[in-house]
Amino acid sequence: MTWLIVSREIREFYRDGRFLFGAGLIVVLFVTAFLVGFEQRKNVFSEREVAQQLDYDDWVNQPERHPHDAAHQGMHVFKPIPPLSFVDPGITNYVGSTQWLQAHRQTEVKFRPAQDATGLQRFGSLTPAWIIQMLGPLLIIVLGFNSFSGEREQGTLRQLISLGVPSWKLLVGKALALFLGALLLLAPLLMLAFWIAFGDVQAGDRYDVLIRLGLLVLGYLVYLGIYIFMVLTVSVLTPASRISLVVLLAVWIAGTILAPRVLVDVARMVYPTPNQVEFNAQLNQELRKEYTKAWKEHFGVEDRWGTDVPLSRWGEALQVDDQAGYNAIDRHFGALWNRYDDQQRLQEFFGFVFPMLSVRSYSMAITATDFSHHRDFAVSAEQHRRLMQNLISSELVEHADGQGEHHFDYKVSKAFWSRIPPFEYAAPSVLFALQRSLNSFAIMCATLLFSFVFALLSSRKLV
Amino acid sequence: MLKANDVTKNFNSHIALNNVSLSVTEGQIYCLLGANGAGKTTLINHFLGFLKPTSGEVLVNGKNVMNYPLETKRDIAYIPENVMLYGVLTGLENLEYFSALATGRKKPKDLLMKLLTDVGLRPEDAVRRVSTYSKGMRQKVGIAIAMAKNAKALLLDEPTSGLDPKAANEFSLLLKKAAENGVAVFTTTHDLFHAKETGSRIGIMRSGSMLAEFSSDDVSHTDMETIYLKNMRD
Helix, strand or coil: CHHHHHHHHHHHHHHCCHHHHHHHHHHHHHHHHHHHHHHHHHHHHHHHHHHHHHHHHHHHCCCCECHHHHHHHCEEEECCCCHHHHCCCCCHHHCCCEEEECCCCCCCCECCHHHHCCHHHHHCCCCHHHHHHHHHHHHHHHHHCCCCHHHHHHCHHHHHHHCCCCHHHHHHHHHHHHHHHHHHHHHHHHHHHHHHHHHHCCHHHHHHHHHHHHHHHHHHHHHHHHHHHHHHHHHHHCCCHHHHHHHHHHHHHHHHHHHHHHHHHHHHHHCCCCCHHHHHHHHHHHHHHHHHHHHHHHHCCCCCCCCCCCHHHHHHHHHHHHHHHHHHHHHHHHHHHHHHHHHHHHHHHHHHCCHHHHHHHHHHHHCCCCHHHHHHHHHHHHHHHHHHHHHHHHHHHHHHHHHHHHHHHCCECHHHHCCCCCCCCCCCCHHHHHHHHHHHHHHHHHHHHHHHHHHHHHHCCCC | CEEEEEEEEEECCEEEEEEEEEEECCCCEEEEEECCCCCHHHHHHHHCCCCCCCEEEEEECCEECCCCHHHHHHCEEEECCCCCCCCCCEHHHHHHHHHHHHHCCCCCHHHHHHHHHHCCCCHHHHCCEHHHCCHHHHHHHHHHHHHHHCCCEEEEECCCCCCCHHHHHHHHHHHHHHHHCCCEEEEEECCHHHHHHHCCEEEEEECCEEEEEEEHHHCCHHHHHHHHHHHHHC
């Protein structure tokens, strides 16, 4: 009986032109977004690979010089582009792509594409994820707003109920029809995603990408499922299709346009974060305290880099200074990043009411474009900076400090530069993404269950 | 087969049905007469389980409609004043869909086409979209759906309203044929002539109360008009 209802619904979608028009439009947008996104990813990927190589070549080809001079010149590391970032670029455009590994300080990741974006671009880029998150629910609304209200207006609902069709079967049949409509629409696009993703991914990463694509599909189906039951509930409870459409459009605007923007501000109010100037000022203050303490303990002086510490201990001083700062840097960046996580969790929690907030977070985690992945990169880059600084300081302690007053005359041979390995970032596996997305996925599943039960209870009031 | 025992239905202070009792047995055609607002459709809605009586009980094949909503619906077929079908589907597709939902299995297309032609729909019309149908054609599909369901009872809410005399007559013949096959037929109408010609038992309702009930064989056309007008006037 259920499949009869499903097949009739699909036949109606097809014959009245709604599906063809809506789906056609979305397919065109989808294909465009895929191809543009993929092309961009490919270009940026190769640009960053080349830049990374050139930067390291510059490093190893330095002339003989004092190692600390080289440490100030530093090295640049480039954040790799995750294979599925063309599906969902996440926060990629709003956080930097390049980190400068220089002496003394951890720097923030620089060069944010959003800095160069126009105001219009900030409204929302045309990406496959944006299309599913924004337009997917709209397609379901267009297909399903009159599922029950329309039948009630036509009089066919009475006819159906009088035949002894249980209301829950009608609900499930109509939900499955909408679900299949969404799936029919997504299927060819998913195939395109698979084809593109696999054409460009290294063999070793293919299973990882495959699992991520599967998880992405699952998450989006749960998201669209929530909207399906929401649409059907409104259609059951409203007396006329016009009212149903107006209510659903209001829900859509609130859930996909207003809530994501408003809740970013709410999260900032609940979990405030310092601006860059404040953050740097606080960090500098704490670093000063740590440095003073360390210099006093090791050298019995309060004046950093003063004449009281002889040049014969300059390398050692550098080591002490760096080590003293590491904890403060970790604490400050850790606290700031934890705050971002808190803001993120708060927004995810509102996914119970506005599912887009959960799916956005889930999608970014699975495509490795969320903040936790960015944080992982930043931590890894900082580890490399410390490795570089430690090697340089040790070199100075071993060879330059012994030269006493002539410390700064010390120059390392070109062979030394190669002892600093190139930065090779191992992006976290899908398990890391799963852990990060568990919360948002659980919220989506709970919302799906709630919307299903609510729709089921509402359907008992049919006719 | 269809039984209403002292059914009362109140909508707030308005009494829509007031202790109405009636019974329709197998093979009987019961015509319920009454002006607009008399409570005829309200009574049908009780048999369909769309309304819950304030007091009294409504039985279909011995089962209380409120206690067995799905089982009782399986025994009845309902044809409203305007049979509503899916406009984007053809008459045949509508019949295929509704009959499959009613019986739980799809019937062969040739059998469905025969049902449609039996009720007077031309084969070329059966494969046209229902959005192009006249009211009479939609009613015919409605009857075909009821026939395909093989229901034990037919509930008809002013089914011939708006039909031309020829179509109304064809419709009456179909009802008689159904009754001959043992189906209990309960129909509401304003048409005294139709009631006398078709019905085996006639009831007259006004303001939610059953005022008179008699066998159609016991009265002439003239007597019936007199009884009806007398009850409407009092």
